[in-house]
Amino acid sequence: GTYYGYRTHRDYKWFKDMTDSDNSIGTKPRVVILGTGWGAVPFLKHIDSDKYEVVCVSPRNYFLMTPLLPSVSVGTVETRTVIESIRSLVGPKVKYVEAQCVNVNPKEKIITCNSDGTDVVSRGDDVKAIYVPSKREGGASSRIIKDSARTRPQFDMKYDVLIVAIGSENNTFNIPGVEEHAHFLKEILDARRIRSAISDAFESAMTPSQTPEERKRLLHFVVVGGGPTGVEFAAELSDLVREDLHHFYPRLVANDVKITLIEALDHVLSMMDKEISDFTEKHFHRENIEVLMNTFVKAIKQHEVVIQAKGSNEQQSIPCSVVVWATGIKPRRLTNRIREIIGLNTQSNRMGILTDQHLRAKGVHDGSLFAIGDCATIEQPKLVDRIQLLFEEVDTQHRGALDLQQFRTLVEKKTHEFPQLEIFSARIEKEFTEADKDNSGFLTLTTLRSALEKADTKLRALPATAQVASQEGRYLADLLNALPDLNVENYQKHDIKPFRYKHMGSLAYVGGDSAVVDFTGSRPILDIFNLKPLSGRGAAYLWKSFYFTEMFTGRTKTLLAFDWVRTQLYGRDISR
Ligand code: FAD
Ligand code: NAD
Numbered sequence: 001g002t003y004y005g006y007r008t009h010r011d012y013k014w015f016k017d018m019t020d021s022d023n024s025i026g027t028k029p030r031v032v033i034l035g036t037g038w039g040a041v042p043f044l045k046h047i048d049s050d051k052y053e054v055v056c057v058s059p060r061n062y063f064l065m066t067p068l069l070p071s072v073s074v075g076t077v078e079t080r081t082v083i084e085s086i087r088s089l090v091g092p093k094v095k096y097v098e099a100q101c102v103n104v105n106p107k108e109k110i111i112t113c114n115s116d117g118t119d120v121v122s123r124g125d126d127v128k129a130i131y132v133p134s135k136r137e138g139g140a141s142s143r144i145i146k147d148s149a150r151t152r153p154q155f156d157m158k159y160d161v162l163i164v165a166i167g168s169e170n171n172t173f174n175i176p177g178v179e180e181h182a183h184f185l186k187e188i189l190d191a192r193r194i195r196s197a198i199s200d201a202f203e204s205a206m207t208p209s210q211t212p213e214e215r216k217r218l219l220h221f222v223v224v225g226g227g228p229t230g231v232e233f234a235a236e237l238s239d240l241v242r243e244d245l246h247h248f249y250p251r252l253v254a255n256d257v258k259i260t261l262i263e264a265l266d267h268v269l270s271m272m273d274k275e276i277s278d279f280t281e282k283h284f285h286r287e288n289i290e291v292l293m294n295t296f297v298k299a300i301k302q303h304e305v306v307i308q309a310k311g312s313n314e315q316q317s318i319p320c321s322v323v324v325w326a327t328g329i330k331p332r333r334l335t336n337r338i339r340e341i342i343g344l345n346t347q348s349n350r351m352g353i354l355t356d357q358h359l360r361a362k363g364v365h366d367g368s369l370f371a372i373g374d375c376a377t378i379e380q381p382k383l384v385d386r387i388q389l390l391f392e393e394v395d396t397q398h399r400g401a402l403d404l405q406q407f408r409t410l411v412e413k414k415t416h417e418f419p420q421l422e423i424f425s426a427r428i429e430k431e432f433t434e435a436d437k438d439n440s441g442f443l444t445l446t447t448l449r450s451a452l453e454k455a456d457t458k459l460r461a462l463p464a465t466a467q468v469a470s471q472e473g474r475y476l477a478d479l480l481n482a483l484p485d486l487n488v489e490n491y492q493k494h495d496i497k498p499f500r501y502k503h504m505g506s507l508a509y510v511g512g513d514s515a516v517v518d519f520t521g522s523r524p525i526l527d528i529f530n531l532k533p534l535s536g537r538g539a540a541y542l543w544k545s546f547y548f549t550e551m552f553t554g555r556t557k558t559l560l561a562f563d564w565v566r567t568q569l570y571g572r573d574i575s576r
Contacts, residue, residue: 028053029160029486032111034101036060036086039165039373039469041552044086046477049093055157057113059100061086064188065556066466067547070232070509073191074198074240075572081559083188084552099155104162104338106364111162114154160486161368163476164338164353164361168329168374168464177300182325185229194324198237199576201321202245205252217319219256222305224297225326226263227271228508231280233324234261235511238287242512244571260290260318262297262307264327271463272506272518272533279535280510287511300325329464335375342369351461352377357417357498358491359476367488370476373469378499380459383418383452390414390452391445401442404432416498420455462501475499507543510535515543 029052033040036058047054062083071077086096099115170186172178183194198221204210205218223234238259246253261268261284267277268284268291284291294310304317331352338361339347339354346363347354353371354362355378361369362379383390394406394413402410408428415421424431435443435451443451462468483490490496505519517534534542544564551557 030055030158031161031163031480032057032157032159033163033165034058034111035165035167035373036063036096037165037167037373037469038066038466039167039473040163041086041089041473042470043163043165043372043473043477044090044094046474046481047094048477048481052161052480054094055159056086056090056094056096057099057101057111057157058086058096059098060187061096061098063089063552065547065551066186067550068560069185069188069191070229070236072188073185073194073233074236075195075574076236076239076567077560077563079188079192081556081563084556089552097157101166101334102154104164104334104341104369106162106338106342106361106369109159109162109368110156111159112154112156159368161370161480164335164369164371164375165373165469165473166332166334166375168335168352169332170325171328171330172325173327175297175299177302178325181300181302182224182323184325185233194233194322196576197322198240199574202249202252202574203576204321205256206249213319215252216256216258217303218321219252220258220260220318220320222318222320222323223259223261223326224305224323225328226261226265226268226291226293227326227328228269228506230261230263230324230326231268232509233326234259234284234289235287235509238284238289238511240572240574242287244574247571248574258290259288260292260320262292262295262305264294264296264310266294268293269508269516272508272516273520275533276516276518276535279533280508280516283510283512283514283535289511297327329374331375338369338371349377349379354379358479358496359472359499365488367491368486372472372476374464376472377461380420380461381418382456382459383420384449384456387445387449387452391448399442401440401444402448403442404429407432407443407448416500418455419500420458423455423458424451465506467504468501471501472499507539507546509540509543513537513540515539517542 031047031052032055033043034057036056037060040056040058041063044054044056062085065082065084068077068082072079072082090096097113097115099113101111102114103112105111170184183197184190185194201218201221205215210218221237223230223237241253241257241259245257267274268280269277281291281293292307292309295307296310297305298308298315299306300323301317303321304319305323306315306317308315331350335352342353342361342363347361352375355371355376356362357378358367359370359372359376359378360367361371390410391402394410395402396406411421411424411428415425431451432443435447437447437450479496482494482496484494505517507515507517509515514536517539519533548557548560551560
């Protein structure tokens, strides 16, 4: 365009001023990535900035090590240990703009950003304020005040490639009172608020005029959701009470403190191996964490949680102070906006932006929009929908039937396009014999269908985890680095492989120096060992060493080591 590819002269000048030493402005394709989380950072660390002009837009100018957030919420680990400035992580070659993207125009390839916002508080996209904990929160209410010092205008920015990596939001399922009275645990500010609310609850309980009932209410902590977030928070809270608070509030801890975890299903950590759920439930029992299974939270009020047991019509109120809401995630408003702009006919998956296996948003035909991490979901083609084509491709002699060798060719040739075929690869002969019901030595279209249907049942959306997001971010950097230019035809010409997720196992800390590790579905190296789920102290060492090595920089590694040693030697800082 007129201004070296920039939409307006102001836009051009702004970039030029920001990066005076960079003469390449306007000469390289511009890749814009939204977000500074688990998807964005590995991308930014590996993308070739000599080839692309790389711009990162996010309202959060730091990366957050989410797995350690439950530790921060009770002071086992300090705030600064789990965050790292995005500028120091990615260096000066990447342009970072602190702003929130509010709209995307995929036709004109322009994003609209609003930089009036500050840090993201996990209470919806549109909070343009900074959270300041009130002096006496009692754990249940929140106060959000406007940061008046900030005046930055809305702006548009052109892109050649856009990568959406904006993560997700907490899901309240519109249950009344959650937004107003419960704490989420998703951003650093949430963890700080929880830490302050716990301290406040104990100090309030120590007030001389407090009635015994009110003391019990103040010291009843409720966690809603028995997924990994809820389990890890309950575990850290129980450690805090047992290891530190009992020194300072011995009578309160002995008589009044209670931690309850409420889960709607019949197991906690239901996405993990059953052995792990059972271990965690027993372990929590030993740690004095009450687990209410098959119990649904219907409402949260200022000083109580309303619950209903499965199969019962009756609701019950339990008095409590701090409530932590960890019932899962939902797409952000911008994610849904992008889906609508592209068209809900193509973007039909409510979980996030639907992409093909190269992580390109479906419905954006020039391949200029990618989505990764929690805000994206990869389309998984079903084998049965393509059965005719697949059949004809291997039935080269047009016999209308496949022999074992042809079935083997089908599995081997098509596994990278249809990963669900992997379940056959180690046992092709057995699967062939099972599918060949009339023992003819051949599979017809009908008998092949039943085998392919079996493989299709193994299709699962990838979980919303840091592990998935970071592998996708890394894959996308490699993909863009490998493409000679952004022409979509290059994918075939240069044999760009689709994204394949390698699951390395799931870990969760369950308190009392114990963790659980589930290797189910892990590949490719780990599954040959057929590793059994691990639990207990050994797993806790694995958990610690894993997250220690995952810390991105030497600075945060050092801080983490110090925090762990400090907690071990001197206990946690229990002040607000
Ligand atoms: P995020 O990491 O959430 O990053 C999203 C980024 O987008 C943020 O920088 C945000 O500021 C930015 N953003 C938001 N809106 C906009 C906008 N409009 N414009 C521009 N930028 C925007 N996973 C694991 O694998 N292992 C674990 O042990 C684990 N533990 C967890 C513990 C907790 C307490 C939580 C909450 C999550 C945990 N997860 C874990 C899940 C993991 O954190 C997420 O799956 C991961 O963060 C997803 O990465 P992402 O890049 O999609 O999103
Ligand atoms: P989740 O979706 O994994 O679990 C939420 C739980 O809340 C479910 O078990 C659900 O049955 C329960 N629930 C929902 N509504 C309820 C209600 N009204 N009353 C009672 N229970 C209710 O959510 P999460 O734990 O927040 O995790 C979010 C994502 O982050 C997941 O993808 C998870 O894998 C990932 N994560 C991973 C780790 C880890 O690997 N250690 C840690 C934290 C989060």
